Amino acid sequence: MDATAPDLTPISVMKLRLSGFCGGLVVLVPSTEPDGGVSMLNAGADHVIGFDTHPEQLRARLAALQRRIESTWQPPHPSPPSGISPHHLQATPWNVSDIALTARELGVLAVLTRNRDRVVTRHQLLREVWGFPPEAKTNVLTMCVSSIRRKLRSSEAPCIVRTIRGTGYILHS
Known part of the structure; x- marks a missing residue:
């Protein structure tokens, strides 16, 4: 380019x-x-x-x-891991079917929901949602979490995805 x-x-x-x-x-x-x-x-x-x-x-x-x-390189998953859909996220405090989330955003939320109240590393999210190798240097996860937060705020849903600086993210109960 x-x-x-x-x-x-x-x-x-x-x-x-x-x-x-x-x-x-x-x-x-x-x-x-x-x-x-x-x-x-x-x-x-x-x-x-x-x-x-x-x-x-x-x-x-x-x-x-x-x-x-x-x-x-392994190609990214064409859809969220394990066929995640909004009904897999029923344990969240918001109704994700009312929020226009991309497949990757759903994937990130699914991994965070599965690990609720535990820190999920950037490497784990990049591997599980995008299929990236551990040494991948990219900011797609940061951009994705930012988009999730923006969409949750605009739908007046509580944003409970927290950044753990230098480590990853956590979904609080």
Whole structure:
């Protein structure tokens, strides 16, 4: 992807990742990029390469990324784990069938509900809901939890998903 394209922003990279895109994402940036592409990496890009990178080095970096993805990547679950649906979340204090949740959001809530009042690590949620390997570096979970909280607030449901800094999340009773 070319970072000089007008529609390529960190937000568009996040949206691509949140949509379930699981391929390697390489962004080409001008060498004059103020943050050196850090914002793209933080948004979900796997690698940032400068326009002035030598073609051989570019080919080698792309081949290395492809090898890493092929050896560790498992495709994300097409739906929430174990066929989770709103009726699996009846133990929650809100009626999720009245809230427009995505399959991933339902998956996160299902894992948190199953582990109510216990901290669920980021790694566990990324593995169970997205199928990501433990070493995955992504912010899709943070974005998903943020979306869950926003939807719960807008439906006037109590938001009881708490962040445990540096560890994961907990669903309080």
